[in-house]
Amino acid sequence: MGKPIHKVLLVAAVAVIAWPFFPNDEVQAWGFYGHKRINRMACFTLPPELFPFFKKHIDFVSDHAVDPDRRRYAVVGEAPRHYIDIDHYAHNGVDPFAVVPRKWADAVAKFSEDTLNAYGIVPWHIRLMHARLVEAFQRGDVDRILSNAADIGHYIADAHVPLHTTENYNGQLTGQHGIHAFWESRIPELSAESYDHFTGRARYIDDPLTAAWEAVIASHAAVDSVLDIEKAPEFGMAG
Numbered sequence: 448m449g450k451p452i453h454k455v456l457l458v459a460a461v462a463v464i465a466w467p468f469f470p471n472d473e474v475q476a477w478g479f480y481g482h483k484r485i486n487r488m489a490c491f492t493l494p495p496e497l498f499p500f501f502k503k504h505i506d507f508v509s510d511h512a513v514d515p516d517r518r519r520y521a522v523v524g525e526a527p528r529h530y531i532d533i534d535h536y537a538h539n540g541v542d543p544f545a546v547v548p549r550k551w552a553d554a555v556a557k558f559s560e561d562t563l564n565a566y567g568i569v570p571w572h573i574r575l576m577h578a579r580l581v582e583a584f585q586r587g588d589v590d591r592i593l594s595n596a597a598d599i600g601h602y603i604a605d606a607h608v609p610l611h612t613t614e615n616y617n618g619q620l621t622g623q624h625g626i627h628a629f630w631e632s633r634i635p636e637l638s639a640e641s642y643d644h645f646t647g648r649a650r651y652i653d654d655p656l657t658a659a660w661e662a663v664i665a666s667h668a669a670v671d672s673v674l675d676i677e678k679a680p681e682f683g684m685a686g
């Protein structure tokens with residue numbers, strides 16, 4: 448087999464997120480529709496070494512894209528895996544990404560595990576899921592490969608949702624209550640057919656943790672746009 452296919456997989460999941468994102472209710476990013484579609488599209492970006500396996504199991508990977516949201520209330524510790532309220536850590540123009548250490552151990556040392564869990568751990572959880580996925584591939588455990596692949600696609604998709612990177616995750620601080628479901632569910636359900644889903648091939652990523660942080664940084668940079676555009680009369684929830 449030549450290539451470390453387990454690593455390529457993560458990349459595919461990451462790469463597919465060039466999909467124009469629009470996120471479901473306050474408990475789930477992307478809604479069921481969005482998550483299923485993102486995982487499905489991710490399979491099509493995979494290189495030839497991986498594609499046949501995932502094509503065979505594409506319905507599983509797509510249908511189970513929403514498992515992490517389904518277990519949010521049943522599994523202790525599940526909820527913070529889906530977001531990071533990065534703006535909790537810095538105010539008054541200070542860059543929160545310069546404040547929060549990227550490595551889990553460093554972040555725990557600085558802020559404590561309780562605090563990190565209180566404000567979300569999505570970038571670190573993507574890294575953990577990647578390690579589990581690699582292990583499943585190494586063992587040749589098809590069931591675990593598929594469940595981990597479906598899960599990691601979910602968390603990576605969540606990391607690409609601007610509203611999953613802010614304390615104002617549902618517009619509650621700016622008089623835009625309900626924007627989370629509007630952005631994650633209603634918009635994609637109404638308009639996904641008109642999106643350009645061509646995202647190109649999956650790209651190999653050496654450093655999944657850095658890639659996860661880069662996704663969060665890019666998402667967070669779009670928070671203002673998401674909120675401002677909703678306020679425009681022609682686009683908003685009232686429209």
Ligand SMILES: [Zn+2]
Nearest residue numbers: 475476529605
């Ligand atoms: Zn989620």
